[in-house]
Amino acid sequence: MPEDTEISLIRPPVVNIRAAKPRDLPQLNEMIALLAAHHGDAAAMTPETLERDLFGAHPWIQALVADTGSELIGYAILVPLYRAQEGKRGMDLHHLFVRDGHRGHGIGQHLVNRARDCARALGCGYLSVSAATGNFAAHRFYEQMDFTARPVTGMRFLQALA
Incomplete structure (x- = not known):
C-alpha cells in the first residue's frame, strides 16, 4: 500500500442491550416520539406515563434499550x-426502534434476540410482532429473524373506558 494512503476505520459503538432503568425515561420517551413521527403519528407519551408503566406499582410493559454508554440508540417494548x-403465554414485540445513523449495524437484531430471551425467561411459548402492510423493509427484517407471517383475520373492536 502506498505510504500516502490513509485508511479511515469507523467502528460502530459498542452497545449493551439491557433492561430500561428510570434514568432512561427521557431518551426512551424521545425515541417513542421519533417512531411515532416516522409513522405519521403524534406521540402523547410522557416520561411520567412511561415511569408508571415500566416501574410503577403494577408494571404493564417491559423495555429493552440499546446503550452505547453515552446515549441510547434503540429500544424494544414488550x-x-x-x-x-391453548394455555400459552406469549409476548408482543410492540415497538422496535433504532435511531437514524445506527441502523444496519445489527442493533435491531440484538434487541429482537434479547426480547426472545426475556420472553422465554417468563415462560412464553411465542413472540409476536406486527408491521404495517406496506412496510416491506420491516417484513423482510422479521422474516430474516425467523418470524413467520400470519394473516390477520376478523375485526378488532375498541371501547373507551372512562
Whole structure:
C-alpha cells in the first residue's frame, strides 16, 4: 500500500442491550416520539406515563434499550399476550426502534434476540410482532429473524373506558 494512503476505520459503538432503568425515561420517551413521527403519528407519551408503566406499582410493559454508554440508540417494548384456549403465554414485540445513523449495524437484531430471551425467561411459548402492510423493509427484517407471517383475520373492536 502506498505510504500516502490513509485508511479511515469507523467502528460502530459498542452497545449493551439491557433492561430500561428510570434514568432512561427521557431518551426512551424521545425515541417513542421519533417512531411515532416516522409513522405519521403524534406521540402523547410522557416520561411520567412511561415511569408508571415500566416501574410503577403494577408494571404493564417491559423495555429493552440499546446503550452505547453515552446515549441510547434503540429500544424494544414488550407487552404480555395470552392464548387462553391453548394455555400459552406469549409476548408482543410492540415497538422496535433504532435511531437514524445506527441502523444496519445489527442493533435491531440484538434487541429482537434479547426480547426472545426475556420472553422465554417468563415462560412464553411465542413472540409476536406486527408491521404495517406496506412496510416491506420491516417484513423482510422479521422474516430474516425467523418470524413467520400470519394473516390477520376478523375485526378488532375498541371501547373507551372512562
